[in-house]
Structures are given as C-alpha cells and as structure tokens.
Amino acid sequence: MDCTRYRESIHELVDGTLGPIRRAELAQHLDACEACRVLADDLRFVRDTAGSLEAVEPPARVWLQIAGRLHKEHGAAPVAAHGLQRHAALFALAAALLLAVSASLVFLLRDDRADTPGARPAQAGDAVPGDPVQAIAEDIRLAEMHYQNAIGKLEEVARLDQSSGQTTLDPQTAATLQKSLLVIDQAIAESRAALRSEPQNEPARDSLFEALRRKVAVLQDTVVLMNEMRRGNAAGAAQVMDSLNKS
Amino acid sequence: MSTSKPIDHAVPALVPPGRAADRALVERCRAGDLGAFEDLYRQHSRKLFSLACRMVGSPTEAEDLLQEIFLTAHRKLDGFRGESALSTWLYRLATNQCLDYLRSRAARTDQVTETLDEEPGWYQPGQRGLAEQTVSKIDLERALTRLPPGCRAAFVLHDVEGLEHREVAEVLGVAEGTSKSQVHKARLRLRALLRR
Numbered sequence: 001m002d003c004t005r006y007r008e009s010i011h012e013l014v015d016g017t018l019g020p021i022r023r024a025e026l027a028q029h030l031d032a033c034e035a036c037r038v039l040a041d042d043l044r045f046v047r048d049t050a051g052s053l054e055a056v057e058p059p060a061r062v063w064l065q066i067a068g069r070l071h072k073e074h075g076a077a078p079v080a081a082h083g084l085q086r087h088a089a090l091f092a093l094a095a096a097l098l099l100a101v102s103a104s105l106v107f108l109l110r111d112d113r114a115d116t117p118g119a120r121p122a123q124a125g126d127a128v129p130g131d132p133v134q135a136i137a138e139d140i141r142l143a144e145m146h147y148q149n150a151i152g153k154l155e156e157v158a159r160l161d162q163s164s165g166q167t168t169l170d171p172q173t174a175a176t177l178q179k180s181l182l183v184i185d186q187a188i189a190e191s192r193a194a195l196r197s198e199p200q201n202e203p204a205r206d207s208l209f210e211a212l213r214r215k216v217a218v219l220q221d222t223v224v225l226m227n228e229m230r231r232g233n234a235a236g237a238a239q240v241m242d243s244l245n246k247s
Numbered sequence: 248m249s250t251s252k253p254i255d256h257a258v259p260a261l262v263p264p265g266r267a268a269d270r271a272l273v274e275r276c277r278a279g280d281l282g283a284f285e286d287l288y289r290q291h292s293r294k295l296f297s298l299a300c301r302m303v304g305s306p307t308e309a310e311d312l313l314q315e316i317f318l319t320a321h322r323k324l325d326g327f328r329g330e331s332a333l334s335t336w337l338y339r340l341a342t343n344q345c346l347d348y349l350r351s352r353a354a355r356t357d358q359v360t361e362t363l364d365e366e367p368g369w370y371q372p373g374q375r376g377l378a379e380q381t382v383s384k385i386d387l388e389r390a391l392t393r394l395p396p397g398c399r400a401a402f403v404l405h406d407v408e409g410l411e412h413r414e415v416a417e418v419l420g421v422a423e424g425t426s427k428s429q430v431h432k433a434r435l436r437l438r439a440l441l442r443r
Binding site (some may be wrong): 011014015038039041042043045046047049050051052053055056057058059062063065066067069070071074213 | 279281284289293297301307309310314317374376377402409427438441
C-alpha cells in the first residue's frame with residue numbers, strides 16, 4: 001500500500017486544516033492501514049501534549065535586574081513613574097549585580113582555556129603569564145570576587161531594610177532563607193577547597209560558580225520579597241516565596 | 248493596563264482594539280515611562296520566558312536571555328510601527344535572540360547543527376502508539392532540546408504557544424509553507440525521539 005501519498009493529509013488532519021473531500025479519502029485509508037492510523041494518533045498526541053505544556057513564570061528578580069539596568073543606562077525614575085514606594089538603592093544594586101554576574105559568565109563561557117596556551121591575550125588579572133594553572137586560579141579568584149562583591153551589597157541592603165523597620169520577615173521565612181544560605185555556603189566551601197588543591201578541576205569550578213550564582217539569586221529574591229511586602233503586594237510576595245522555597 | 252481616551256481617538260477606527268492598546272503602551276514607554284515598560288514586561292514576560300526556556304533548555308540561561316530580550320526591546324521600541332501586534336514583534340525579537348544564543352553556544356562547544364533533511368522513519372508497523380506508552384511532558388520537553396533550532400522555534404511557537412502558521416511565518420520571517428513544513432518535520436522527529 002502506498003502510504004506516502006497520504007502523509008501530507010495526515011499532517012493537515014492533525015493541524016485541523018484538511019478539507020472534507022480529502023478528509024473522507026484519508027478516513028478510508030486510515031480504516032485499512034494501521035501504520036498510518038498510529039502515525040496520525042502519535043502526531044496528534046505530540047501536538048496535544050505540546051499544547052498542554054504550562055507557561056513558565058520568570059523569577060521575580062528578573063524585572064528588578066532589568067529595571068536596575070535601565071536605571072543605570074538611562075537614569076530613569078521608576079519610583080516617580082509608578083508612584084510606588086521603592087528603595088532607590090535596589091535599582092542601582094540590581095545593575096551592579098547584573099554586571100557582576102555577567103563578568104563571571106564571560107569567564108565561564110570563554111572558550112579559550114589555559115590548556116591552550118597563547119590562545120588568550122594577557123589579562124590584567126594574570127598572575128604569571130604563561131603559567132596556565134596560576135592563570136586559571138587568578139581568573140577564578142577575579143570572577144569569585146565579582147560574585148562576592150554582589151553578595152556583600154545584597155546582604156547589606158537586606159540588613160539595612162530589616163534594621164530600618166520598614167519590612168520585617170516573619171520567623172518562618174527568615175528560617176527558610178537562613179537554611180538555604182547555609183546549604184549554599186557549605187557547597188561554596190567544598191568547591192573552594194577542591195579548587196585550592198586542584199585549580200584545573202573543572203567540575204569543582206562549575207560547582208563553585210553555580211553555588212555563587214544560587215546565593216546571588218536567593219539574596220536577590222530576598223530583596224524582591226521585602227520590596228513586595230513593603231508595597232503590600234501579597235500575590236507578588238507569595239510568588240517570590242515560592243521561588244525561594246524551590247531554591 | 249488602562250488606555251486613555253485621547254490616544255484611543257487618535258487611532259484609526261479599523262485598528263483592532265488590542266493594537267490601539269499596544270500603541271498607547273509603546274508611546275508611554277517611548278516617553279521614558281518605566282512604569283509603562285513594567286506593564287509591558289508583566290504582560291509578555293511569562294510567554295517569552297516560556298519560549299526561551301524551551302528554546303535553550305535551561306531556565307538559568309533563559310533568565311539571562313529574558314533580560315537581554317527586554318533590554319533590546321526597550322532599545323528598539325522606536326522601531327515598532329504597530330504593523331504587527333506587539334506580541335508578534337516581541338516574539339520575533341525573542342526568537343532571534345534565542346537563535347543567536349544557540350548559534351553562539353554551538354560554536355563555543357563545537358556542536359554540529361543538526362538538520363532534518365532526511366525525514367525520520369515514520370512507517371513502523373506493529374509498534375504501540377505514544378498514547379499507550381508512558382510518555383510524559385518532561386519527556387517531550389527533553390526531546391524538544393534535540394530538535395534543530397529553526398525547527399524547534401517553529402514547533403514551540405505553533406504547537407506550544409498556539410500561534411497560527413501565518414503568525415509563526417511572520418515571527419520567523421519565512422513563508423507560511425515553510426512554517427508548516429518545519430512544524431511537521433518537528434512532530435515527526437519528536438515522535439521518533441519519544442518512541443521506545
């Protein structure tokens with residue numbers, strides 16, 4: 001049986017665009033051909049399953065980072081524009097964080113490595129030009145410094161916010177945050193120890209940056225959570241809490 | 248989002264109401280109103296983030312991409328003339344960003360871009376259908392990352408996001424027939440990947 005001539009019709013059937021005449025012709029064929037019937041069912045299954053995939057909510061911190069960058073680039077005044085009680089420091093901070101994380105990503109994503117000497121021009125941070133192990137160690141130190149700088153600023157904002165009495169995290173939320181941060185700190189310490197003994201250990205390096213990135217994300221979410229609480233936005237705060245519980 | 252009356256009156260009567268609202272929002276953004284841009288972000292970020300997640304296969308990378316998508320949108324808003332819906336314009340921008348990112352990621356990691364010139368075997372008598380197997384949404388999400396980028400974009404826009412082939416063609420800058428062909432090839436490849 002020549003099934004290939006029905007292939008296009010099967011696709012159109014699945015799309016729901018097959019006309020009545022060809023539809024009747026195809027129906028006759030499908031009654032007689034199990035393979036084409038299974039094909040039509042499979043393609044419909046793929047389409048239906050794809051159509052049932054849920055939309056994914058971006059973390060609340062993404063808008064904060066975008067607003068921070070726009071504020072930095074254009075000097076925009078988001079507070080006045082929306083009449084919201086936002087902490088001006090948040091936007092400057094978000095911009096600083098984004099730069100810090102981007103700097104680290106540049107390092108992570110660079111395809112030249114010290115195991116291909118000469119491929120990368122000398123950088124300001126290179127401790128010993130030509131020594132691949134020390135160059136890697138120095139790169140890691142610089143990238144980590146960017147992260148730590150961001151982390152320090154975030155912790156400072158969170159602390160200032162808390163001590164000003166404008167926002168108070170309930171004990172359960174504070175405990176959840178504390179627990180997340182402790183787990184991440186443990187991972188950072190372990191990766192750092194592995195890198196100290198073996199600077200070229202790529203899994204350890206990747207783990208270190210992943211843990212630092214997670215710490216930045218948790219702290220960013222904390223700042224966003226405080227911001228939403230200050231705005232009295234319960235739905236926004238719940239969304240951030242959900243994100244924090246997953247981290 | 249609210250639309251003020253003066254702006255509504257300024258828009259020709261034949262323009263669909265959604266387009267008029269789009270234009271009004273874009274005008275506010277162009278005037279430097281970051282609150283308006285936040286409204287635009289709230290309206291479209293969920294769909295664009297979903298698209299980015301499915302295109303690059305990683306929420307972390309999609310998060311960075313989402314920032315770039317909206318920063319690029321903010322820079323390019325002057326070029327939005329309202330000929331297409333704002334959502335279509337944003338989808339186009341986001342899809343291009345995702346495809347560029349995938350190209351550069353492939354170049355960095357020496358990945359060979361797969362093509363679908365050869366259609367995967369579709370005639371396999373005697374096998375159980377996908378519905379009878381335990382194929383989950385997660386299996387589909389995983390299989391999606393194995394499609395060639397252009398094909399993946401057409402499939403995600405059409406079958407996941409629910410755009411018409413006409414709209415997919417507009418987003419991807421291809422003919423409507425090409426959109427259909429890409430989606431059909433993607434479904435066949437996914438079927439082959441999901442069959443065990």
